[in-house]
Amino acid sequence: MTALDGQAVPRIPRGVRMHDDTVRGKTVLLAPERVIDLDAIGLAILQQIDGEKTMSQIIETLAALYAAPVAQISEDVSGYVLGLMNRRILEIKP
Amino acid sequence: MTAPAPIAMLAELTYRCPLSCPYCSNPVEMAAREKEISTGLWVDVFRQAARLGVLQLHLSGGEPASRRDLVDLVAGARDAGLYTNLITSAIGLTQRRLAELDAAGLDHVQLSLQGTDADMADRIGGYNGGFKRKMQAAAWIVEAGFPLTLNAVVHRQNLHQLPEAIEMAVEMKARRIEVAIVQFHGWAMLNRSAMMPTRAQADEASRVVADARKRLKGQLVIDYVPADYHGDYPKRCMGGWGLSGLNVTPDGLVLPCHAAQTIPNLVFDNVADKPLSDIWYHGAAFNAYRGEDWMQEPCKSCDRRKLDFGGCRCQAMAIAGDPAATDPTCIKSPLHSRMQELAQGFSTDDTAELVYRKSP
Numbered sequence: 058m059t060a061l062d063g064q065a066v067p068r069i070p071r072g073v074r075m076h077d078d079t080v081r082g083k084t085v086l087l088a089p090e091r092v093i094d095l096d097a098i099g100l101a102i103l104q105q106i107d108g109e110k111t112m113s114q115i116i117e118t119l120a121a122l123y124a125a126p127v128a129q130i131s132e133d134v135s136g137y138v139l140g141l142m143n144r145r146i147l148e149i150k151p
Numbered sequence: 152m153t154a155p156a157p158i159a160m161l162a163e164l165t166y167r168c169p170l171s172c173p174y175c176s177n178p179v180e181m182a183a184r185e186k187e188i189s190t191g192l193w194v195d196v197f198r199q200a201a202r203l204g205v206l207q208l209h210l211s212g213g214e215p216a217s218r219r220d221l222v223d224l225v226a227g228a229r230d231a232g233l234y235t236n237l238i239t240s241a242i243g244l245t246q247r248r249l250a251e252l253d254a255a256g257l258d259h260v261q262l263s264l265q266g267t268d269a270d271m272a273d274r275i276g277g278y279n280g281g282f283k284r285k286m287q288a289a290a291w292i293v294e295a296g297f298p299l300t301l302n303a304v305v306h307r308q309n310l311h312q313l314p315e316a317i318e319m320a321v322e323m324k325a326r327r328i329e330v331a332i333v334q335f336h337g338w339a340m341l342n343r344s345a346m347m348p349t350r351a352q353a354d355e356a357s358r359v360v361a362d363a364r365k366r367l368k369g370q371l372v373i374d375y376v377p378a379d380y381h382g383d384y385p386k387r388c389m390g391g392w393g394l395s396g397l398n399v400t401p402d403g404l405v406l407p408c409h410a411a412q413t414i415p416n417l418v419f420d421n422v423a424d425k426p427l428s429d430i431w432y433h434g435a436a437f438n439a440y441r442g443e444d445w446m447q448e449p450c451k452s453c454d455r456r457k458l459d460f461g462g463c464r465c466q467a468m469a470i471a472g473d474p475a476a477t478d479p480t481c482i483k484s485p486l487h488s489r490m491q492e493l494a495q496g497f498s499t500d501d502t503a504e505l506v507y508r509k510s511p
Contacts, residue, residue: 072259072298072326076234080156080204087234089259089300089327090374092206136306143369145326 058103061112061135066150068108073146076105086145109151128148154432154441156204158188159235159396161211161409162193164224167402169242171277171507172265174304174339174346174410177213181511182402190220192422194227196399199427201231202442205397206321207234209261213401216243222251229256236261238302241288242281247287250294259301259490260292261329267315277307277507293324300327305356306346307498313356317363321371331376334463336410341506347497353378355458382495383487384455385478386464392440392464396410405430407437410465414474449483 061087069075073088084100086093087099095103101122105115112135118129141147166181188196197208208228215221216239228235236259237252244252261268262285266272272282272436289294292299301323304317313330320328333339334348348356360375367373379386389396389408399405403422411417417439420430431437439445443456450461462478470493471486472480 063358071296071300074258076232076235078204078206080202085206087206089236089261089298090207090329104208145369145372 061149063113063116065112066108066110067106067112067115067138067142067147068150069103069106070145070148078149086146088144091144091146093141093146098133101138102134106138106147123139154393154437155199155395156364157395157431158205159209160205160206161209161396161398161401162196163211163213163398163400163409164193164215164218164221165213166511167217168212168240168508168510169217169278170214170240170265170281171509172263172275172304173277173507174306174333174337175508176334176337176339177410177508178337178410181398182510186402187218187373188401188423190223193224194231196422196427197224197228197231197233199422201233203428203431206234207236209236209238211238214240214243216241216248219439222248222255225252225257226255229258238362239263240276240281241285241292242278244288244291246291246295249297252259253295253297257297259300260297261302262289262292264301264303264316264319266309266446267312267319271309275505282443285372289323290486299323299325301325302329302331304331304333305348306333307347307348307352310348310352310356311347313359314363315373317367317373319357321367325371327372327374329374330356332356332378334376334379335469336413338506339493340469340509343493343497343502344500344503345505347380347500348378348496349498350381350494353381355473370371378494379463379466379480380490380497382480383482385459385466385480387459387477388463388466391460393431393437394460397437405436406436407440408465411436413465414468440474447475449481450477453483454492471488481491 076085076087078085085096116131116134120127165187166177207468225235235257238261240263269282274353301320305313335343364373393407398409398475404419417436419436420434429464464474466478467476477484479490
């Protein structure tokens with residue numbers, strides 16, 4: 058899979074959803090046969106993925122929110138999104 | 152030890168099934184329809200499970216679509232907050248019923264595949280015309296928009312079709328395929344000589360899977376259960392006994408795994424008698440092999456015990472005659488060479504006939 062284009066719009070596909078796990082006190086992603094724990098970074102990224110914002114917009118928003126360099130945030134976010142795409146947990150809007 | 156909360160629950164809604172797959176994981180002695188627990192009790196169990204920490208619910212059987220109240224059960228499970236996965240042969244699923252399941256909030260469908268053509272699939276499933284109906288239903292499932300996983304159980308008779316099964320998953324736009332080399336529990340125990348793969352087949356399957364994972368990265372997720380009679384280390388059965396999952400039978404018994412009833416002397420509680428939480432944390436069957444206290448040598452002092460928990464208790468029972476023995480698949484088991492002889496012997500038996508599962 059090639060690197061993500063800045064104009065790409067990531068989205069959470071049907072069959073995957075965020076869930077507030079009140080028993081364990083954390084937020085998880087529920088997917089087919091998978092439960093993915095979201096750490097603080099994962100949660101921050103997932104909260105930006107709304108099926109509307111582009112990768113560039115998500116990265117800019119997070120860079121501003123965390124007062125961090127865009128280049129670094131870009132690497133983190135792209136790596137995270139690509140990792141979940143390889144597991145069919147996220148997809149790019151066609 | 153203090154047990155963690157369970158993550159997954161397998162709800163075997165019924166043992167009834169239109170297919171007769173000879174590798175069925177259901178017990179050889181099955182509870183009859185009149186003993187099946189009610190819609191209301193199931194929904195109560197789903198609520199209890201969610202409160203206990205269960206996140207994923209697998210609705211299975213038998214064929215879960217044989218329960219007329221399947222839509223109500225799915226709605227009840229979703230209402231309880233559970234991720235609902237339907238494990239089905241698709242026989243009995245109509246377009247209308249799928250639309251109702253969709254409206255009830257069903258999250259995901261896992262479709263069984265007995266073979267990649269009608270000849271193979273109908274012979275293994277013991278149901279003429281089943282393959283055609285399954286392919287029709289598969290198209291409806293995808294059309295309705297459900298994420299789809301194919302579940303291909305492979306064995307000596309159909310392992311040559313594995314590459315085709317993976318291609319079918321791609322063509323059907325499945326997100327995942329589970330490739331499971333048959334595990335010998337339940338009815339499969341009666342079919343070891345007809346279904347045991349050869350060593351060469353088991354190795355080839357691992358190569359096919361490794362190649363497909365590379366080639367289809369990002370397109371198709373492949374989960375793989377290798378042939379454990381041919382392995383050197385045991386499977387991490389159930390993610391550890393009583394540590395992550397539980398199974399409720401059609402008549403309400405709560406089991407640490409679907410084959411646990413093959414271990415004599417274990418006492419199982421029923422959801423009709425006790426709260427699920429009590430059963431999980433305090434039930435005798437759950438505590439029997441939880442943690443490490445029950446282990447004997449060579450498990451007791453082995454570094455791998457935290458990886459595989461000594462392997463499968465039911466397999467230890469079946470082969471070693473002792474449920475607390477090291478899983479005989481393990482290279483450290485005194486029975487490892489016996490296991491390899493069994494695998495060799497069963498896999499070269501050309502005369503064995505399939506023993507088909509019978510519905511209760």
